[in-house]
Amino acid sequence: MIQQEQGAAYPPVTVAMTGASGAQYGIRLLECLFDAKVPVFLMVSKAAQMVIATETSEKWPANPEALQSYLTERYSLGEGALKVFGREDWLAPVASGSSGPGQMVVVPCSTGTLSAVxxxxxxxxxxxxxxxxxxERKKLILLVREMPLSDIHLENMLKLSRMGAMVMPASPGFYHDPKTIDDIVDFVVARILDQLGIDQSMVPRWGYAPLS
Structure with missing residues (x-):
């Protein structure tokens, strides 16, 4: 049985990481969700495992149970804070509209996943x-990471947008005067959190704080 973490202020969010460049976005989003006490249902594709190993110093176990134990220990998570599912775990809550979370983020989203969805x-x-x-007409956020974009990519994004999905290309702004790569990553992740309705203070909203 999947139980929500004690004292969680937000409903669960499904996070999927696929094989596009930009693993840092997914990892940072997870950190922010854990900090905000948001229960997470996590799926990591085989290609995403390769990207994580290539782009970061992270060494995530490929086995879902081992990955759940690793992340739970690393971030000192409580019971119910995280559940990791394998690629064919068809009994997972996310596989059915009767129990799946109302919000899902694919971060980063490969164009292969974009096409399949x-x-x-x-x-x-x-x-x-x-x-x-x-x-179920719930919120699906796709952080697409690709350039340049072909007609196929653009048509798939338009098709999904018309279905109600939120297509968010990984296009960071620079008006907050980023000093590091982490600042650039935080800009994109902050926009995802805004779309999820989760409070964030990483990046000031336009017009509400002086720009440096």
Whole structure:
């Protein structure tokens, strides 16, 4: 049985990491969700595992149970704070509209995943979870990371936008005068948190604080 963490202020959020460049966005989002006591349902594709190992110093276990134990210990998480699911765990709550969370973020979102979600392929749990969120008319956020974009990519993004998905290209702003790569990552993650309705103070909102 999946239980919500004691004292959680927000409902669960599904996070999926796929094989596009930008693993830092997904890792930082997880850190922010853990800090905000948001229960997380996590899925990590095989390609995402490779990207994480390539782009960061992180060494995440490939096995879902081992990854859950690793992240739980690393971030000192309480019971119910995190549940990691494998690619074919069809009994997971995210596989059904009767119990899946109302918000899902694919971060980063590869154009392969984008295509699969747009056509309803549901060949693995990430694709099925996104399909569930769409069919239930809940919030699906896709942090697409690719350039340049082909007609296929653009058509898939338009198709999903018309279905109600929120397409957010990983396009950081620079008006907050970033000094480090972490500042740039935080800008994008802050926008995701805004879309999820989760309080954040990483980046001031336009017009509410003086720009440096």
């Amino acid at each position: 747009a056509c309803g392929a549901s060949n693995n749990l990430i694709e099925r979870a996104a399909d569930v969120v769409l069919k």
